[in-house]
Structures are given as structure tokens and as C-alpha cells.
Amino acid sequence: MSDLRKTSVQDLLRSQDLDREVLVKGWVRTRRGNKYVQFIALNDGSGFHSIQVVANAEQFPEDKLRAEGVENGAAIAVRGKLVASQGKGQAVEIQADEITVYGSADPAVYPLQKKGHSLEFLREIAHLRPRTNTFGAILRIRHAMAFAVHQYFNDHGFYYVHTPIVTGSDAEGAGQMFRVTTLPDQNAPLTEDKSGVDYTQDFFGKQTNLTVSGQLEAEVAAMALGKVYTFGPTFRAENSNTARHLAEFWMIEPEVAFNDLQDNMDLAEDFLKSLVRYALAHCEDDLKFLNEQYDKELLTRLQFVVDNDFQRLTYTEAVEILKVAKQKFEFPVDWGTDLQSEHERYLVEKHFKKPVILTDYPKDIKAFYMKLNDDGQTVRAMDVLFPGIGEIIGGSQREEDLTKLKDRMAAMHVPEHELWWYLELRQYGTAPHAGFGLGFERLILFITGMANIRDVIPFPRFPGSAEF
Amino acid sequence: MSDLRKTSVQDLLRSQDLDREVLVKGWVRTRRGNKYVQFIALNDGSGFHSIQVVANAEQFPEDKLRAEGVENGAAIAVRGKLVASQGKGQAVEIQADEITVYGSADPAVYPLQKKGHSLEFLREIAHLRPRTNTFGAILRIRHAMAFAVHQYFNDHGFYYVHTPIVTGSDAEGAGQMFRVTTLPDQNAPLTEDKSGVDYTQDFFGKQTNLTVSGQLEAEVAAMALGKVYTFGPTFRAENSNTARHLAEFWMIEPEVAFNDLQDNMDLAEDFLKSLVRYALAHCEDDLKFLNEQYDKELLTRLQFVVDNDFQRLTYTEAVEILKVAKQKFEFPVDWGTDLQSEHERYLVEKHFKKPVILTDYPKDIKAFYMKLNDDGQTVRAMDVLFPGIGEIIGGSQREEDLTKLKDRMAAMHVPEHELWWYLELRQYGTAPHAGFGLGFERLILFITGMANIRDVIPFPRFPGSAEF
Numbered sequence: 001m002s003d004l005r006k007t008s009v010q011d012l013l014r015s016q017d018l019d020r021e022v023l024v025k026g027w028v029r030t031r032r033g034n035k036y037v038q039f040i041a042l043n044d045g046s047g048f049h050s051i052q053v054v055a056n057a058e059q060f061p062e063d064k065l066r067a068e069g070v071e072n073g074a075a076i077a078v079r080g081k082l083v084a085s086q087g088k089g090q091a092v093e094i095q096a097d098e099i100t101v102y103g104s105a106d107p108a109v110y111p112l113q114k115k116g117h118s119l120e121f122l123r124e125i126a127h128l129r130p131r132t133n134t135f136g137a138i139l140r141i142r143h144a145m146a147f148a149v150h151q152y153f154n155d156h157g158f159y160y161v162h163t164p165i166v167t168g169s170d171a172e173g174a175g176q177m178f179r180v181t182t183l184p185d186q187n188a189p190l191t192e193d194k195s196g197v198d199y200t201q202d203f204f205g206k207q208t209n210l211t212v213s214g215q216l217e218a219e220v221a222a223m224a225l226g227k228v229y230t231f232g233p234t235f236r237a238e239n240s241n242t243a244r245h246l247a248e249f250w251m252i253e254p255e256v257a258f259n260d261l262q263d264n265m266d267l268a269e270d271f272l273k274s275l276v277r278y279a280l281a282h283c284e285d286d287l288k289f290l291n292e293q294y295d296k297e298l299l300t301r302l303q304f305v306v307d308n309d310f311q312r313l314t315y316t317e318a319v320e321i322l323k324v325a326k327q328k329f330e331f332p333v334d335w336g337t338d339l340q341s342e343h344e345r346y347l348v349e350k351h352f353k354k355p356v357i358l359t360d361y362p363k364d365i366k367a368f369y370m371k372l373n374d375d376g377q378t379v380r381a382m383d384v385l386f387p388g389i390g391e392i393i394g395g396s397q398r399e400e401d402l403t404k405l406k407d408r409m410a411a412m413h414v415p416e417h418e419l420w421w422y423l424e425l426r427q428y429g430t431a432p433h434a435g436f437g438l439g440f441e442r443l444i445l446f447i448t449g450m451a452n453i454r455d456v457i458p459f460p461r462f463p464g465s466a467e468f
Numbered sequence: 469m470s471d472l473r474k475t476s477v478q479d480l481l482r483s484q485d486l487d488r489e490v491l492v493k494g495w496v497r498t499r500r501g502n503k504y505v506q507f508i509a510l511n512d513g514s515g516f517h518s519i520q521v522v523a524n525a526e527q528f529p530e531d532k533l534r535a536e537g538v539e540n541g542a543a544i545a546v547r548g549k550l551v552a553s554q555g556k557g558q559a560v561e562i563q564a565d566e567i568t569v570y571g572s573a574d575p576a577v578y579p580l581q582k583k584g585h586s587l588e589f590l591r592e593i594a595h596l597r598p599r600t601n602t603f604g605a606i607l608r609i610r611h612a613m614a615f616a617v618h619q620y621f622n623d624h625g626f627y628y629v630h631t632p633i634v635t636g637s638d639a640e641g642a643g644q645m646f647r648v649t650t651l652p653d654q655n656a657p658l659t660e661d662k663s664g665v666d667y668t669q670d671f672f673g674k675q676t677n678l679t680v681s682g683q684l685e686a687e688v689a690a691m692a693l694g695k696v697y698t699f700g701p702t703f704r705a706e707n708s709n710t711a712r713h714l715a716e717f718w719m720i721e722p723e724v725a726f727n728d729l730q731d732n733m734d735l736a737e738d739f740l741k742s743l744v745r746y747a748l749a750h751c752e753d754d755l756k757f758l759n760e761q762y763d764k765e766l767l768t769r770l771q772f773v774v775d776n777d778f779q780r781l782t783y784t785e786a787v788e789i790l791k792v793a794k795q796k797f798e799f800p801v802d803w804g805t806d807l808q809s810e811h812e813r814y815l816v817e818k819h820f821k822k823p824v825i826l827t828d829y830p831k832d833i834k835a836f837y838m839k840l841n842d843d844g845q846t847v848r849a850m851d852v853l854f855p856g857i858g859e860i861i862g863g864s865q866r867e868e869d870l871t872k873l874k875d876r877m878a879a880m881h882v883p884e885h886e887l888w889w890y891l892e893l894r895q896y897g898t899a900p901h902a903g904f905g906l907g908f909e910r911l912i913l914f915i916t917g918m919a920n921i922r923d924v925i926p927f928p929r930f931p932g933s934a935e936f
Binding site for chain 1: 474476478493494495496512513514541542543545570571572573574578579580593594595596598599603604607608610611614615618619622625627628629630631632633634635636644646647648649650651653654656658664665671672673674676678685688689691692693694695700701703705707715716718725726868889890892893894895896897898899900925926927929931932933934935936
């Protein structure tokens with residue numbers, strides 16, 4: 001087979017160039033047939049669909065195929081002729097001339113023998129689940145969305161910034177943190193007065209944690225390069241064993257100098273619509289499968305986001321709507337309290353029936369860096385709320401005034417000495433700027449219609465689990 | 469100014485549409501002039517070049533500009549007319565009608581007042597250095613290279629896989645690791661027999677570390693999706709205070725099912741050349757500046773990589789060449805020892821005068837997962853060596869044979885129970901596959917011609933330093 005270069009299954013399925021010799025390598029999804037002919041569905045992961053390999057039973061008797069291990073899960077190479085398919089369901093197929101087995105998968109023990117495994121079971125075998133239709137589709141969509149993110153920002157003049165993962169700050173204010181250390185796990189060196197561990201002896205000379213957000217460093221870059229974004233892992237050490245939380249997840253955080261809250265909303269809406277449009281244009285086979293298999297309204301919902309302007313209103317206006325809503329809520333709504341998922345979903349799914357952007361939240365329920373409004377009570381925050389998901393984006397215009405920022409930090413007990421560099425951004429050439437964070441897995445939940453966030457990341461990390 | 473939308477400096481500098489009203493926002497790089505006219509160089513980070521703003525001193529007397537803070541580092545907005553430039557050095561300039569100051573930068577304290585700061589000094593103010601010509605150029609090139617990586621793989625049918633950052637394995641074998649924990653830093657709970665810390669009580673229910681490589685998990689994905697790559701942060705807890713090592717750095721790791729070592733070399737060479745071509749095509753202004761300012765041979769060296777086939781030879785052949793070399797080496801060369809930087813650079817810069825790919829290293833100096841050659845002594849490893857950098861890529865064909873892999877793991881004391889899932893890839897549908905790792909910062913060092921790796925990442929982490 002050596003001179004013939006292998007072609008991907010996707011390229012073959014799209015090929016118009018028939019009756020030629022081809023070489024394809026992949027994994028057997030199914031083998032069936034009779035004493036005259038054997039059909040092998042071969043999948044190489046290049047796309048959703050497998051290609052049908054037709055093996056004449058004279059040359060490839062079933063016994064021989066079985067003895068050589070041409071069974072579900074086996075890795076094989078097939079050399080043969082690409083021809084128009086005689087059967088239904090595919091345009092082309094391969095008439096096999098030569099089949100080589102690289103590695104079989106013993107039907108007695110291979111965990112993916114049978115169809116219809118539960119998502120819970122597949123989570124236990126995260127090293128094999130990418131071989132299923134479902135996870136192949138999810139992972140290809142995840143790739144497409146990551147690429148669409150980079151392409152959108154590159155096309156719009158943004159620069160990608162790698163913000164640090166290990167941080168010496170615990171003032172990022174977005175949640176509980178993981179400690180990163182090389183000190184011994186018992187009897188770590190203590191300070192002279194024995195009051196605590198002497199972190200000057202740790203690797204970085206201070207206590208360090210895993211970042212919860214790249215925003216503060218993205219602001220550094222925005223105040224020099226103008227338009228920037230981050231796309232990297234972030235961490236929360238919260239003991240949340242839910243279908244919507246991960247301890248390790250990927251976040252996208254654009255930050256733009258000279259943008260105000262209005263610009264920030266425009267960017268968020270255009271960005272999200274562009275991502276959904278990209279998925280609809282590039283992931284048709286995978287989305288169609290997920291729509292049929294998991295969520296019959298998926299494609300409708302995606303199209304709905306593209307087609308509708310997002311409804312924009314203030315938190316205060318939203319509270320008024322919720323107060324007179326006919327629906328009974330588990331949690332009461334009153335001005336000053338944070339909205340719960342049930343409130344967000346009521347606004348999106350029942351009241352406006354479209355995506356919603358809420359702005360101008362009470363200052364006390366938002367982070368210290370958000371720009372204070374003239375009313376002294378609210379800040380220029382924005383949350384984008386999506387059907388089925390709730391909050392998919394959180395962002396704000398940032399406080400660019402040094403004095404006001406210091407006041408907010410004091411009120412919220414954020415130590416100035418840790419963020420001296422962040423404060424200096426307001427001291428030297430400060431300017432209005434705004435940005436937001438999009439949780440990548442929340443986006444993938446929305447795009448795929450999956451229900452559990454552990455199913456949209458290859459190797460989920462959550463309390464009690466760091467397998468693989 | 470409200471109705472006029474702002475335009476980026478880069479767009480204005482390229483514009484053919486003159487004599488129109490424009491709005492631009494950015495930071496003052498310099499202001500100079502006389503009693504008739506003031507010239508402001510305005511930069512918004514969108515590209516290397518600033519735009520010249522011409523302010524008639526009748527409307528904008530120098531005293532007034534100074535009083536309002538229009539000095540180096542100030543953030544301002546300029547409304548005016550885009551016109552053909554009267555002066556040399558630029559095609560267009562802006563005749564100012566209105567100047568608004570967002571934030572000044574007091575010349576008495578702003579650290580970037582003067583030109584010619586040392587790179588060492590700028591490392592201390594990593595929150596301000598992106599505003600310099602040098603770091604603006606480096607960060608834009610870094611963005612361009614990251615985008616080129618994603619574009620190359622997307623165009624070639626690879627899927628991007630996010631491999632985990634927090635890992636329960638310490639068997640990745642690439643270096644010392646950072647511990648990730650939420651246990652108390654003193655008196656952590658002990659196991660029942662008091663023999664050590666009871667990690668079942670830690671966040672993940674086991675001891676966890678920061679990953680040193682996503683390769684093993686990328687192999688999982690490749691054995692389902694065919695062609696995949698990672699691009700994420702990796703960590704080394706080694707006490708290396710050098711110009712070539714970081715504790716936190718970004719790594720790109722493609723992995724391809726059914727590829728052998730030959731395919732792997734072809735991919736590495738095509739990939740690297742494509743990245744360098746992208747830089748030459750998209751980063752002209754920034755590269756020209758770095759070539760003039762830091763490394764007069766930079767552009768020549770980049771072109772040289774694009775124009776030359778990489779020289780491919782085995783480790784054994786390389787050792788023979790080094791043994792008879794007329795150059796005196798600090799470290800002796802003998803078959804079985806790892807090559808030092810001086811040896812690698814001799815081969816690249818003196819002997820072959822082109823990039824080199826060395827293959828088939830002795831098994832004892834390479835990782836457990838590399839495929840054993842038929843000689844039983846060497847493995848199908850490959851290192852790509854570049855001028856000025858030494859090793860820029862390390863990779864291999866992986867051992868796909870379960871028995872041989874287990875033998876190598878036993879010989880190298882890698883515990884099987886930690887990598888049960890990795891072994892199962894060889895049990896179920898195993899196939900030849902190969903991949904490599906490209907250190908992103910090593911690449912950026914090569915592309916920018918910078919000498920210290922701390923200058924090619926926005927916020928470097930190294931022993932004793934996790935500032936910002």
C-alpha cells in the first residue's frame with residue numbers, strides 16, 4: 001500500500017472523482033453482511049459519517065475477517081476502488097481490494113461494543129467516548145467554536161493575549177482558588193514568628209493560586225494594544241457538584257480600550273451571533289445528529305438566536321417585570337438581590353422570548369472593578385441571558401477613575417498593594433474600556449444542546465474527580 | 469464627537485479615502501513642535517506605526533496642550549481631517565479639529581517617559597511594557613503566530629482538543645510538577661497509619677498536579693478523531709533561572725493516527741515553514757523593527773528556514789559527525805549520551821547550515837512512550853533543531869504495541885495503574901500514531917529574534933516571580 005497516500009473519510013464522501021484507487025484508515029464502527037458480501041462502516045473521526053466498505057465474501061469470507069479481528073472498534077486500513085454506491089444512504093462506497101488490521105478490539109471486553117450507553121457510563125470511560133457518534137460530534141463542534149472565536153477576533157483586529165495561569169493575587173474576586181505549591185505537604189517551613197507557612201520559600205517566593213479570570217491582565221494589554229482577548233483555562237475551587245459547574249473550564253475574555261457599555265453590548269451580541277452562524281454553517285452533520293438524538297429544538301433555538309435582536313433593559317426594569325410576573329418563583333425578587341436562574345429564564349423564555357441583556361446592576365452584587373454610574377448605586381455591568389442556559393456572558397465597562405476605583409476596592413476589602421499595577425493603569429493614560437467573559441463550555445452546552453457540562457469538555461474536572 | 473465612529477490607526481494609515489472627518493483614540497507617543505504647529509504621534513496598538521496628528525498652535529497652543537496633559541503616555545481622542553501628509557515618513561496625517569484628554573500621564577513619574585529602557589527594567593513593569601515599540605511588536609507577532617497555528621491545523625483537518633491542566637497523574641515524565649491543592653497549608657489531614665497526607669480529602673480526592681504535557685490525552689483524541697492538536701499552558705517546577713526556561717509556558721502538540729515517523733517529520737517541517745511564512749507575510753512592520761533594533765540577521769534567518777529543506781539524519785550519524793568535528797566541545801560526545809546545546813548548534817549552524825531533524829535516539833535518554841526500533845536499542849524519536857535556538861520541536865512515533873509499551877514502562881518505573889486508560893488505547897483498536905510538541909515561546913523567540921524567553925510572554929513565571 002506504500003505508494004498510495006491515505007485520504008480522509010470526509011474527503012472521500014465529498015469526492016466527485018470516482019473509480020479510482022484509494023487508501024483509507026480508520027476504525028470499524030459496524031460489520032455486517034452475509035456469505036456473499038460484507039459491509040464495513042469505517043470511521044476515521046474526520047467527520048460524522050462513516051464510509052461504507054464493501055468486501056466481496058469470496059476474497060474476504062466472514063470467518064477470515066472475524067479471525068483477523070475486523071470487528072467493531074478495530075483499527076484497519078482499506079485499499080480499494082471508490083465507486084458510486086449501489087445502496088441507499090451514501091453517495092459513494094469503497095470496493096475493498098486489501099484490508100490490513102492494525103489492532104483489533106476483543107468483542108468480549110471492548111466497552112463500546114453495544115450502542116445506547118448512558119452518558120453517565122461514558123463519563124467513566126472518557127478515554128473511549130470520543131469514539132462514539134455523540135462525543136465525536138461534540139468534540140468537532142467544540143473545535144469549530146474555538147476556531148470561530150479566534151477567527152472572529154483576528155478578523156476584527158483583536159490581539160490574542162495569554163494571561164497567566166499561576167497568579168500571585170487572590171484578589172481577582174471571582175471565586176475560591178486552588179493553591180499551587182512545591183513546598184512539602186507536611187511540615188512546610190514556617191515564618192519566624194510561627195504565625196503561618198513561610199511562602200517566601202515556595203517556588204515563586206509568595207503564595208500562588210490558579211487564576212479565576214484573565215481579565216485584570218487583559219486590561220493591561222488593552223491599554224496598550226487597544227483590542228485584545230484571552231482564551232484560556234480558569235479555575236474555581238468551589239464544591240459545586242452540578243451539571244453547570246466545572247473546577248477547570250475555558251474562558252474567553254475580550255477587552256477593548258475606549259469602549260463603553262453600549263459598545264460592549266454590541267460586541268457581545270455580534271460575537272455570539274457570529275459563533276452560532278459559524279456552527280450552523282460548518283457543523284451541519286454533527287448538529288443534525290444532536291438535534292435528532294438529544295434535543296429536537298436545538299436547530300430551531302440556534303436559528304432563533306441568529307434571527308433576533310437581543311432585548312436590552314436595566315436590572316431595575318427587569319425587577320419591575322419580575323415583581324408583577326404571574327409566575328410563582330422559588331426565590332423572591334427585590335431590588336438589590338441577585339437574580340436566580342429561574343428569574344433569568346423567565347425573562348428570556350417567557351416574557352421576551354428572545355436573548356436578553358441586563359445592565360446597570362446594584363453595585364453591591366457586582367465586582368469592584370465595574371464602573372459606577374452617576375446614581376452612585378448601580379454599576380455598568382451587563383449579563384447576557386440565553387434560553388436554556390441563563391447567563392452566558394458577564395461583563396462591564398470598567399472603572400477608569402483612580403479615586404473611584406480605590407473607593408470601591410476599600411468598600412469591598414480588596415487590598416490595594418496586591419493590585420498596584422492594576423491601579424497604575426488608571427494613573428498613566430487611563431481611558432474608558434469595557435469587556436466581558438464568555439464561559440466556553442456554557443457556549444458549547446448551548447450549541448450542542450447537551451444538558452451536562454461534563455459532557456462538553458474532553459476530560460472534566462470536578463470535586464472528587466481528576467481522572468485521565 | 470458622538471456620531472462619528474472611531475477608526476483604528478492602522479486602518480487610517482492604509483486608507484486611500486482622504487479629506488474626510490475621522491475620529492481616532494489612542495495614546496500619545498511623542499509631542500513636539502513650535503509656536504506655529506504641534507505634532508502628536510498617536511498610537512492605539514493596532515499596528516506598529518503611529519499616526520501623525522497636526523495641531524495648529526493657534527487653536528492648540530503648546531501651553532494649553534501641556535496644561536491639559538497632552539504629554540507622552542496620555543490617552544486622548546482626536547477628531548479631525550485625514551489628509552495627505554506634507555512631511556516625510558508617512559503618507560497621511562490628521563489635521564486636528566478637536567482633542568479630548570481621557571487620562572494624562574504625569575511626566576514626573578510616568579516610567580516610560582524616556583526611550584531606551586533596558587529589557588531588564590521593562591520586565592519589572594510588565595503592566596506598562598506592552599506600550600513600548602518592542603513589546604507591542606512582540607505581542608502582535610505572538611498573536612499572529614497563535615492564529616497561524618490554529619489556521620494551519622483547521623485548514624489541514626485537525627481538531628483542537630483542550631487537554632486537562634490539573635492532572636491526577638505524575639507519570640507524564642517530562643519534568644518536576646507543581647502540586648494543586650485546597651487542603652490547609654498546615655496540619656493537613658493524615659492517612660490512618662499517619663504515613664502521609666490523606667489526599668482522599670483533597671478537592672479531587674487524590675493528589676493532583678499541573679500538567680507538564682497534554683500528549684497522553686491528545687493520543688486519546690487522535691485514536692478517535694484521527695488528527696488533533698493541543699495548544700495550552702504547561703508547567704515545570706524546575707529551578708531553572710535561565711533565559712530559555714519558564715515555569716509556565718504554552719505548548720502546541722499535534723497527534724495523528726496512522727502517521728509514522730516519516731509523516732511526523734513531514735508535518736513538523738511543513739508546519740514550521742508555514743508559520744514562518746505567515747510571520748513574514750503578516751508581521752512586516754513589527755519584524756522590520758525587531759530586525760533593525762535587536763537582530764540584524766533576523767529576516768535573513770527566517771527566510772532561510774522557509775527556503776531550505778531540513779536536513780534529516782539519525783542520532784547515530786550525528787554522533788559520528790560530532791566525534792570528528794574540528795570544534796572543541798565543553799561536553800564530550802559519545803553514543804548513548806544526550807546531545808548538549810553546543811552539539812545541536814554545531815550541527816545546524818556550522819556543519820549543515822540549515823535546520824536539522826535528528827531521529828532514532830537511544831531508548832534510555834527518551835520517554836517511555838516512544839516506539840522501539842527493531843534494533844531494540846533506539847526509539848523513533850525526532851528532534852527538530854533550529855539556528856540560534858537548538859531544539860524547537862521534540863516528538864516521536866508512539867509505541868502502539870501493548871506488550872512492548874508495558875515493557876518500556878516497567879523498565880522506566882512508570883506505574884501501570886496510573887495510566888490504565890493510556891494502555892487501553894493499545895488494547896482496543898490500536899494503530900500507529902505519531903506527534904510532537906512545539907514550545908510556543910521557543911517559536912516566538914525564533915520569530916522575534918529576542919534573546920530572553922521572559923520577553924516573549926506577557927507575564928513570565930519563573931522561580932521567585934509570579935508578579936502581576
